Amino acid sequence: MSTDVRYGGVPALGARALVLAVGAVQVAAFLVADALGRPTLYVAFAVASAACLGALADRGPFGIVAACLSGALLVALVYPLVTLVTVASPESVLAALARPDVRRTLYLSVYAPLLATLLACVLGVPLALLLRRGFPGRPLVESLVDLPLVVPHSVAGLAVLLAFGEGGAFPTLPVLGAVPGLVLALAFVSAPYAVDGAREGFETVDRDAERAARSLGASRFETFRRVTAPLAVRGVLSGAILSWARAVSEYGAVAVVAYNVSVFYPPAGERVQAMFGSVFVVRELDVNFDAAVAVAVCLLAVCVVVFLAVRALTRDAGRWA
Amino acid sequence: MLRFDVRAAFRDDATTFEVAADLTVRDGETLCLLGPSGSGKTLLLELLAGFHDHDGSIELDGRSLDDAPPEERDLSLVFQNYALFSHLSVRENVAFGATYHEDARDPDALLARLGVADLATRSPETLSGGEKQRVALARALCVRPDAFLLDEPLSALDAPTRERLRDDLVDVLADETAVYVTHDRTTARAVADRVAVLRGGRVAQVGPTEAVFERPATRFVAAFTGATVVESTDLPAGLDAPTGTLAVRPEHVRVGVDTGVPARVTRAVREDAAHRVTLAVGDAELVAYAPTDPPTETTVAVPPGRWHVLPRGGRDADA
Numbered sequence: 001m002s003t004d005v006r007y008g009g010v011p012a013l014g015a016r017a018l019v020l021a022v023g024a025v026q027v028a029a030f031l032v033a034d035a036l037g038r039p040t041l042y043v044a045f046a047v048a049s050a051a052c053l054g055a056l057a058d059r060g061p062f063g064i065v066a067a068c069l070s071g072a073l074l075v076a077l078v079y080p081l082v083t084l085v086t087v088a089s090p091e092s093v094l095a096a097l098a099r100p101d102v103r104r105t106l107y108l109s110v111y112a113p114l115l116a117t118l119l120a121c122v123l124g125v126p127l128a129l130l131l132r133r134g135f136p137g138r139p140l141v142e143s144l145v146d147l148p149l150v151v152p153h154s155v156a157g158l159a160v161l162l163a164f165g166e167g168g169a170f171p172t173l174p175v176l177g178a179v180p181g182l183v184l185a186l187a188f189v190s191a192p193y194a195v196d197g198a199r200e201g202f203e204t205v206d207r208d209a210e211r212a213a214r215s216l217g218a219s220r221f222e223t224f225r226r227v228t229a230p231l232a233v234r235g236v237l238s239g240a241i242l243s244w245a246r247a248v249s250e251y252g253a254v255a256v257v258a259y260n261v262s263v264f265y266p267p268a269g270e271r272v273q274a275m276f277g278s279v280f281v282v283r284e285l286d287v288n289f290d291a292a293v294a295v296a297v298c299l300l301a302v303c304v305v306v307f308l309a310v311r312a313l314t315r316d317a318g319r320w321a
Numbered sequence: 322m323l324r325f326d327v328r329a330a331f332r333d334d335a336t337t338f339e340v341a342a343d344l345t346v347r348d349g350e351t352l353c354l355l356g357p358s359g360s361g362k363t364l365l366l367e368l369l370a371g372f373h374d375h376d377g378s379i380e381l382d383g384r385s386l387d388d389a390p391p392e393e394r395d396l397s398l399v400f401q402n403y404a405l406f407s408h409l410s411v412r413e414n415v416a417f418g419a420t421y422h423e424d425a426r427d428p429d430a431l432l433a434r435l436g437v438a439d440l441a442t443r444s445p446e447t448l449s450g451g452e453k454q455r456v457a458l459a460r461a462l463c464v465r466p467d468a469f470l471l472d473e474p475l476s477a478l479d480a481p482t483r484e485r486l487r488d489d490l491v492d493v494l495a496d497e498t499a500v501y502v503t504h505d506r507t508t509a510r511a512v513a514d515r516v517a518v519l520r521g522g523r524v525a526q527v528g529p530t531e532a533v534f535e536r537p538a539t540r541f542v543a544a545f546t547g548a549t550v551v552e553s554t555d556l557p558a559g560l561d562a563p564t565g566t567l568a569v570r571p572e573h574v575r576v577g578v579d580t581g582v583p584a585r586v587t588r589a590v591r592e593d594a595a596h597r598v599t600l601a602v603g604d605a606e607l608v609a610y611a612p613t614d615p616p617t618e619t620t621v622a623v624p625p626g627r628w629h630v631l632p633r634g635g636r637d638a639d640a
Contacts, residue, residue: 206402209406211404
């Protein structure tokens with residue numbers, strides 16, 4: 001959907017053209033400031049250009065102030081990530097990627113969050129369905145599910161260690177410095193995102209559509225399979241992505257439970273010691289700054305690629321049934 | 322034939338709402354459940370469809386539905402908000418139930434019958450309200466249900482679309498057994514063979530449509546079906562009204578006739594083809610439809626036999 005926006009005396013541009021133009025100007029300004037070695041110039045330029053766009057949109061003083069503040073926030077969000085990418089030279093990234101411990105770290109940083117997300121979804125999607133249907137005590141259960149969001153993550157790690165570690169609920173399960181422990185810790189901090197995303201997905205499903213399906217002859221299960229699930233899949237998937245991304249970025253809980261992890265590494269065909277990405281980055285900062293930056297860039301790239309891929313897949317997720 | 326004699330209680334934190342109804346819908350008949358918001362008509366419909374627990378019995382063509390889940394009741398639902406499956410195309414929507422019914426009708430033929438054949442491959446989200454409801458009707462028809470349950474199917478539509486679809490709906494439901502929920506007396510009068518007026522979860526009156534509209538059993542039914550209620554003692558003697566509490570429909574009140582008694586117009590509102598006129602007659606107020614905007618001082622008459630004496634003890638809230 002493209003809407004024409006008229007900016008004051010500026011000729012009307014299509015919305016897409018406007019976005020592209022603003023983006024191109026920002027990239028050019030960033031490159032110039034970077035070449036001059038004066039990053040402050042770019043930050044000032046970005047906020048000032050936001051103010052100009054606000055003024056041209058002709059929404060009064062509040063429009064200008066809101067545009068300024070929004071511009072500042074966007075700069076604060078995007079500028080550090082762009083800087084990270086520009087600081088890392090391609091050579092240092094390639095050099096880092098050649099290191100076996102870096103590759104193991106990247107493997108572990110994708111694999112363990114995947115398992116955690118799978119666990120969170122297998123247990124969390126049915127819960128989301130129950131929460132949507134409603135039951136006595138639902139508010140309490142909702143609070144319990146969201147509890148990990150407010151618990152400091154190192155505390156969460158300690159709690160997982162005490163609950164499921166040696167002498168805990170699962171005596172035979174390796175937790176400290178092991179993949180199961182790492183997955184449990186990651187699932188603990190990321191499950192709320194999976195549950196909340198799935199619940200939002202289910203809540204968008206029209207109850208009358210489900211009733212219509214039942215009256216047309218579909219059993220409870222068939223209605224779920226043919227109506228509820230296809231309509232909710234977008235919410236479930238976006239919850240899963242958020243949950244996965246949250247798990248990838250986890251540091252505190254991992255540092256407590258699984259600083260060094262013993263993991264089966266397929267390329268080597270054997271068990272190896274590996275470190276989770278965020279832990280590796282923090283440790284490597286003291287040892288080899290370039291390697292830390294390179295690993296950080298790789299992690300960022302993996303996250304962005306997965307994020308964009310799943311976003312593209314969910315765009316017409318409704319047709320997946 | 323759909324027979325039900327059901328009772329159910331619906332509770333939320335503070336209140337309990339009870340629904341109780343004993344009604345019969347004959348084969349090929351459309352029964353309207355007519356009532357204001359909160360009268361329990363939608364709950365009753367959902368209960369018939371199998372979405373609520375209840376006491377009593379529901380029988381469809383001699384078969385008890387009491388323990389049947391919704392999918393085994395052979396009742397097709399049509400909703401106010403269409404409730405189409407937004408992830409499926411129009412044709413897939415209509416054919417949804419065919420998976421579960423060997424004798425299902427051809428979806429394309431149904432779409433053609435309802436005048437929306439050209440929309441078959443579209444997504445429901447791109448349709449207008451009237452088109453959506455036609456698709457929803459086709460979907461309900463596809464499975465050859467034993468009866469239809471319709472919940473305000475026209476209420477979300479604009480007036481021209483509503484009138485066109487209502488006329489088509491009358492044709493579609495002509496030979497079908499249907500329960501039709503509405504709060505709109507005009508729709509009820511147009512589509513119903515019989516009407517049950519609901520109030521507070523109970524049936525206030527049930528009968529053939531014209532009987533209910535012409536001879537309401539209570540003040541509430543009279544008012545809700547559009548009749549004017551007056552006390553005979555408030556009317557001038559010249560009107561020859563019977564004694565008691567009277568109901569008279571606006572369409573029977575004649576304005577500006579030579580034989581009438583004097584009346585004063587207190588309000589005249591233009592409605593489509595006529596003027597809806599409020600008249601002060603004696604100490605009473607009558608409503609009439611006049612073809613032209615009448616002068617302030619006019620006359621009014623009601624033909625003999627058009628007055629309906631409300632039954633004594635025709636109190637409201639009695640069933």
